[in-house]
Amino acid sequence: MKWEGQRESNNVEDARGGGRRGLPIGGRGLGVGGIVVALLASWVLGVNPLTMLGLMQGGGTQAEAPVGDSQAQDPGYRFVKVVLADTEDVWAAYFQRSGQQYQMPRLQVFRGSTDTACGQGEAAMGPFYCPADRKVYIDLGFFDTLRERLGAPGDFAQAYVIAHEVGHHLQNLMGTTEKIDRLRGRATERDVNAMSVRLELQADCYAGVWTHLSQRGKGWLEQGDIEEALNAAAQIGDDTLQKRSRGTIVPESFTHGSSAQRVHWFKRGLESGDLKACDSFSSTAL
Template sequence: MKWEGQRESENVEDVRGSSGGGGLPIGGRGLSLGGVVIALLASWIFGVNPLAVLGLLDGGGGPAQAPTPAQTHPQDPEARFVSTVLADTEDVWSAYFQRTGQAYPAPKLIIYRGRYPTACGAGEAAMGPFYCPADRKVYIDLGFYDTLRERLGAPGDFAQAYVIAHEVGHHLQNLMGTTDKLDAARGRVSQREANAMSVRLELQADCFAGVWANLSQRGKGWLEQGDVEEALNAATQIGDDTLQKRARGTVVPESFTHGSSAQRVGWFKRGLEAGDLKACDTFNKSSSAG
């Protein structure tokens, strides 16, 4: 991925010098993909206290250290890469929304270490990258990329870009009102049905990431041979079935909150091939991919 020399986003805040308050160590020690089941799987795999992992989901975990002024132009290569990818999502989605006569309010991206306060509760490194709808911010501890590469077998810069594009996909869902509708519906259904709703939400974010990849490549031509395969491999490695097999050797489909590896790959590819958000209606029960 030829990202050097591309525009970097002004919407990145590097707070690694200010986060703290008893947070977890970084360096690839934890992973979360957003749901309670996956949070527990992550704790089993990487030896993280599950109560600490779940602290983000319920808004608990105690107060984190108050933030101090952030560095808005991070200089280390990993942070610059994240900033460059975020900038491209801004360009792609701003142009996409403009074609429909709408403005695109871009999300902020916070680079933190260990633990950091968010409008969704205390963010923990063990959760991996996540999007908080309440403050419209993406949060990432860059140690997650060590986890992705060394523990999950998903190396490569475009694998890392896919992760960011997926979280920005959640931002799109928030802007479209999909997140609020799903949250309202979850309280009226069983846990199994709520899990199925979460799967559809996550698969749509994967599809949105694929659409971004298509439009980004059209605009910049910055992808190189093997880049798409890196993203598809990452989608495979973080599928619910793959994570469950790795954690305990068995698979429980009704507990899935993000979708199987085949589903995640299928929906990313659908977005990649279509280059249009209209191809990403995962909530239509007749739709299937993977």
């Protein structure tokens, strides 16, 4: 992915100087079984289910570390700013074509923990979107987890994660999030899980639409980039995580969708380049 030298978003906040410093991702700690538990916990806590994908580690907290100029210029931080900037450009142009104005989200990079309008954000939650303040939150250590523990390396795998969270922002702008929240209040646990799956798959599809439009506009993807995103989508499928953790698969407990479903919906958005192709809530969609 040829991202160096591209525009960087001004809607990124670096909050890595405050709060409790996160635990090291690459060391010993939680296995895939624990990751599944974290996914379930994310739903109980009311956080986007994608957010708990890799993160709870054993051990104590570390001392707080200040943010310096070199940290603000580190490649991972700059990469996030570039990807967010491109989502801004793509979605602003898309909305403008239909006579609407795109309201850009903000993105906060933090270390360890941070305050959000959805409650306390923790590194153990991974990337997540908070509808209440319209912000995406990322502890950059998650990308180490994505690469080293979830088997999804590559810069475009990371871009897919960011685009997925921005997809949740689109759902918020379009009223989808509010509608689903209302339905959840009177649904059974099984139905709630099913709605969560459809919400996540639509965000995957939106990430695919962004990929299509971004590549058409910039041509910045390189050989293997799309495969990185598809692999990431497959590695975080519910069936893949469940099989790794306990050897059995329980479809009614899915909250994200199977690996095949996540790949399918990302590819659907990628091939169409149109949000209208992302109706994962149709009764026959899955």
